[in-house]
Amino acid sequence: MFRGANKVTLDSKGRLAMPTRYRERIVERSNGRLIATVDLSDRCLLIYPLPDWEEIELKLRRLPTLNPVARRLQRLMIGHATDLDLDGSGRILIPPSLREYASLTRTAMLIGQGSRFELWDETNWNESREQWLKVDETAETLPPELEALSL
């Protein structure tokens, strides 16, 4: 499982050094093969080890092609899914189109989220975080799955 928030930098070629504490696990799980795609609700990227992504892709592909909502999901997620391999120095290369999507400049945040990472532009991340903290969760109506949640 991936955990924690890491400040990372993209160099001029768009390369990102994966923090070392994750490298071993990634190599173990997928031989260094990762997939990056776009997040639908926020302008950030999702990064999965290949086998974890393949499960998701399978779920997406089974959806009915003529359903517009399903089609949209497929186009956005599968359509942006890009193979990223760890290079000899443990870096991955984020392609320009994905960099652009998430407004990634030089400093970014790599957030461990269980089986995947999220990659945010640093400024974006900080602003969003402030927003989330401001909202009074209890004031909103919670879906039933959350009502029962004990943390």
Place this chain on the structure above:
Amino acid sequence: MFRGANKVTLDSKGRLAMPTRYRERIVERSNGRLIATVDLSDRCLLIYPLPDWEEIELKLRRLPTLNPVARRLQRLMIGHATDLDLDGSGRILIPPSLREYASLTRTAMLIGQGSRFELWDETNWNESREQWLKVDETAETLPPELEALSL
């Protein structure tokens, strides 16, 4: 499986260089033989390896001939299906009629969608994408398959 978004260019002769990472798989699957046809809901093209297309054509042909919707599907999809072969440099030639249908000019986007590709005019793709992202997914009624989807 094909995935990812690729910026590609059509040269003055209407040729399109298939990104190399897909070539091997295409040759393997269909010896470089592809079929392009029109998408019904959007102004883009669908490109299948020959055997995958043949399955779809079979499904389409089995639809009831007297049903007008089925008839429309058959006419448009089978009617526009065109053979495209990878040439010696891994390029395919998009015929003028299909180019016109999808408003393809010089720069286009080739989108991997599992067993097929979608080919969009770049501007068109970008505009459509922004639209899809704007829509609040949760506000719509999701098909049951999607309700439970965990990504």
Place this chain on the structure above:
DNA sequence: CAAATCAGTGGGAAAAAGTGGGAATGAATG
């Protein structure tokens, strides 16, 4: 505290991919 190791960063060279043009082949027309 000094030395050594390791993570992170940058740049340069080699390889590969993409692009364009031109020649050769084949089809169509007068």
Place this chain on the structure above:
DNA sequence: CATTCATTCCCACTTTTTCCCACTGATTTG
């Protein structure tokens, strides 16, 4: 039958990508 047009094939150039190595700063260990 010859000429012209269009299509296909091939080659060469340019740009991009990938791989490799070297440097810096930080951290750990003797």
